[in-house]
Amino acid sequence: MKVSGMNLDGLNTEQQNAVTRTEGPVLILAGAGSGKTRVLTHRIAWMLEQRVCRPWQILALTFTNKAAREMKDRIAQLVGERVDEMWVGTFHSIFARILRREAELLGYDRNYSIYDSDDQLRLLKDIMKRREISTNQLNPKRVRSVISSAKNAMLDPESFANSDSGYLHELYTDIFRDYSAGLKKANAMDFDDLLLLPIELFRKFPERLHYWRDRFRHVMIDEYQDTNRAQFTVTQMLAEEHNNICVVGDDDQSIYGWRGADISNILDFEDHWPQTAVFKLEQNYRSSETILETAHSIVSHNAGRKPKKLWTDKGKGELVTLLAGEDEAMEAALICDRIQQANRAGQGYGDFAVLYRTNAQSRALEEALIRNGVRYQIIGGLRFYERREVKDLLAYLRLLVNPRDTISLLRVINYPKRGLGDVAVGRIRQLAVEENLDFYDALPVAAQRLSGAAGQRAGELHALLEELRGRLQEESADAVMQELMDRIRLLEHLEAEGPEGQPRIENVRELQSALARYSDNSELGLEGFLQEVALVADVDGLQDAGDQVTLMTVHSAKGLEFDTVFVSGLEEGLFPLGNSFADEDDLEEERRLFYVAATRAERKLYLSMARYRRRYGGGGGGPSPFLSQLPPELLDQADDFGGGRFRGRDERAGGRDGRWQGGGETRETIRRPGRPASRPKRSGRVPLSGSEALLNKVSPFRDGAPAADPMPDYENESQEFEGPSDPREIHVRAVVLHSKYGRGIVIHKAGFDEDMRITVRFDSVGVKKLVARFAKLQVVG
DNA sequence: CAGGGAAAGATTTTT
DNA sequence: TCTTTCCCTG
Numbered sequence: 101m102k103v104s105g106m107n108l109d110g111l112n113t114e115q116q117n118a119v120t121r122t123e124g125p126v127l128i129l130a131g132a133g134s135g136k137t138r139v140l141t142h143r144i145a146w147m148l149e150q151r152v153c154r155p156w157q158i159l160a161l162t163f164t165n166k167a168a169r170e171m172k173d174r175i176a177q178l179v180g181e182r183v184d185e186m187w188v189g190t191f192h193s194i195f196a197r198i199l200r201r202e203a204e205l206l207g208y209d210r211n212y213s214i215y216d217s218d219d220q221l222r223l224l225k226d227i228m229k230r231r232e233i234s235t236n237q238l239n240p241k242r243v244r245s246v247i248s249s250a251k252n253a254m255l256d257p258e259s260f261a262n263s264d265s266g267y268l269h270e271l272y273t274d275i276f277r278d279y280s281a282g283l284k285k286a287n288a289m290d291f292d293d294l295l296l297l298p299i300e301l302f303r304k305f306p307e308r309l310h311y312w313r314d315r316f317r318h319v320m321i322d323e324y325q326d327t328n329r330a331q332f333t334v335t336q337m338l339a340e341e342h343n344n345i346c347v348v349g350d351d352d353q354s355i356y357g358w359r360g361a362d363i364s365n366i367l368d369f370e371d372h373w374p375q376t377a378v379f380k381l382e383q384n385y386r387s388s389e390t391i392l393e394t395a396h397s398i399v400s401h402n403a404g405r406k407p408k409k410l411w412t413d414k415g416k417g418e419l420v421t422l423l424a425g426e427d428e429a430m431e432a433a434l435i436c437d438r439i440q441q442a443n444r445a446g447q448g449y450g451d452f453a454v455l456y457r458t459n460a461q462s463r464a465l466e467e468a469l470i471r472n473g474v475r476y477q478i479i480g481g482l483r484f485y486e487r488r489e490v491k492d493l494l495a496y497l498r499l500l501v502n503p504r505d506t507i508s509l510l511r512v513i514n515y516p517k518r519g520l521g522d523v524a525v526g527r528i529r530q531l532a533v534e535e536n537l538d539f540y541d542a543l544p545v546a547a548q549r550l551s552g553a554a555g556q557r558a559g560e561l562h563a564l565l566e567e568l569r570g571r572l573q574e575e576s577a578d579a580v581m582q583e584l585m586d587r588i589r590l591l592e593h594l595e596a597e598g599p600e601g602q603p604r605i606e607n608v609r610e611l612q613s614a615l616a617r618y619s620d621n622s623e624l625g626l627e628g629f630l631q632e633v634a635l636v637a638d639v640d641g642l643q644d645a646g647d648q649v650t651l652m653t654v655h656s657a658k659g660l661e662f663d664t665v666f667v668s669g670l671e672e673g674l675f676p677l678g679n680s681f682a683d684e685d686d687l688e689e690e691r692r693l694f695y696v697a698a699t700r701a702e703r704k705l706y707l708s709m710a711r712y713r714r715r716y717g718g719g720g721g722g723p724s725p726f727l728s729q730l731p732p733e734l735l736d737q738a739d740d741f742g743g744g745r746f747r748g749r750d751e752r753a754g755g756r757d758g759r760w761q762g763g764g765e766t767r768e769t770i771r772r773p774g775r776p777a778s779r780p781k782r783s784g785r786v787p788l789s790g791s792e793a794l795l796n797k798v799s800p801f802r803d804g805a806p807a808a809d810p811m812p813d814y815e816n817e818s819q820e821f822e823g824p825s826d827p828r829e830i831h832v833r834a835v836v837l838h839s840k841y842g843r844g845i846v847i848h849k850a851g852f853d854e855d856m857r858i859t860v861r862f863d864s865v866g867v868k869k870l871v872a873r874f875a876k877l878q879v880v881g
Numbered sequence: 882c883a884g885g886g887a888a889a890g891a892t893t894t895t896t
Numbered sequence: 897t898c899t900t901t902c903c904c905t906g
Contacts (some may be wrong), residue, residue: 480894
């Protein structure tokens, strides 16, 4: 074993200091690309070499499985197989593991189910149905997010009840109560529970806390800026006695506020842990100076951050190139073109990543790449384990392990169709209530009591599940799964779905082989597989680049790096997203998101936008305000960009915020060959609608490419729509009167004409989203 | 009870 | 624009 060979020479001074400080609280502020993982892994290796502790006394927590795997691999390179004795994993998987051992103390079985957000929604809908709350009255997704926020803030139904008042709040409280009870009855935990229940465990059973504290003498946490209240609390509990807590993070990269991440956890770390040793890693080893400047120029607008600035000795490097297409397809084409150019010059496709704010943006990009035969992989979107056919099968497997799992039973009770529809299910559940039985146990009773086919079918299903459950004792999990598939004739049913079914069959096969692989490598059996699978994200499937372009959201890209990065969709309303500028905290998070996106690039950064974008009916929002805040000397405006000069928000009196000036008033619009104009109405003879005039007016530029179809200049015609009584006059910051809500201020506007939606902050009822067409607003100022 | 068709709804970001 | 939900018919 190569222990004495441990070499700290490859680390800079600050990194070395962080590595060798092995006792007490440690805060490592590690900027993007500053060698954070390197420091963490070397620190662990160093602790082993210096015999500070034994491998199994180390707990290392990350947010994604991918980060965990990478950390494990890199530790293994330094210390060999001793890494297997350490607990290195995501918060969720580590605590799921702890809970598997401790669940009984909390009134759960060790084979509990983990409910993902889809399962949560099903449970909530079921509850609302029983309470006769219509989904029109209360949106289940909204309920889910309210409950999840409450749980993130560590509120149980009782404290939630007291946190507010009013009819709506009482409604939420009732559902929250039923939801918690429903989970427990189903022997199920949601993602939030995986963090909350350990806290409950430690509070109720101090000796268990003592045990785990003693077990993990050294706690290390990656991406600490993304921890939420529960994560903060549970790790604090674990570390409180020995004080060996080492956290690594970067407040500029906190991008999970929407999910309860509390940036003050890292900002106030030194207050929570007196005597903290702080190390700042500010040398960046990844990106050029230009890229760092670009990222910094946006994030430095944030008030809530530790002042700092990354530096590099790499030199200025290449300028940032701006690209803009007429619409999202053109934007994609421009990006694709750049990739192919570089590819012809010898660069592999694996060097490129295209990032976007929302998953929906991937479509146009994919189409362009496919059309041009560029190989790519896409991360995120519909995840493998969330696909319907996969979840259906998993639901069966979950039932075998945890028969109390009501949501899974509801899912499979009539899939494939076996004549147990809503009516029959209702009767069986009724029976369960009357006899005080679990839903599952009511199945055989139904077989006796219910007349007709329904009862018989319920009995058959129960018998099948029981039989398979028995087999699980003797046979391997994948054999049982095969038997299950045969018995329910799954493949035949998918086959019958026609062309749709084909990829589903492949997914089912993939699930089969995943289970087989797991069974070969683990003794945890089907329970272990199911719990692991519930905690897998799609980024985890990221293949090591290979020779293909990677497409993903900015969120998924955190922690990754590429030679060349395209950040696409830099438009108002998209990036920064929605009405985030109405809330300073949200806007700060968008800036950090931009920072994360830009700092993924090593050598070359492109920023792109579409002048017009189809978004559920509406149009695009014009250039992102971020673009106007970039120092011009860092930018290289490509010809594709129309040669227009961008002027900042404040420079043009009366102009729209953050607007691009066209390269020339007479420039024409390019259209893709063989495709009709995206907005045929703009043919020159037909009078423009207000929205079109507006659209034209805010057009950042006209593409400078040869004219395929000359367009007249409508600049003047927009005048006629500025009559004082026109509802289209509604603009951001306008003061409006609503017949019901009274006075309010417009804080956001999206779409045009019929689809125009506006967000208004009313004095009486707060922020409301309205469809302008229906709202009958009167503009008063 | 199942399947088809029409109408409404939806777009952040993920463990 | 595309997907999901709901309602109606067979």
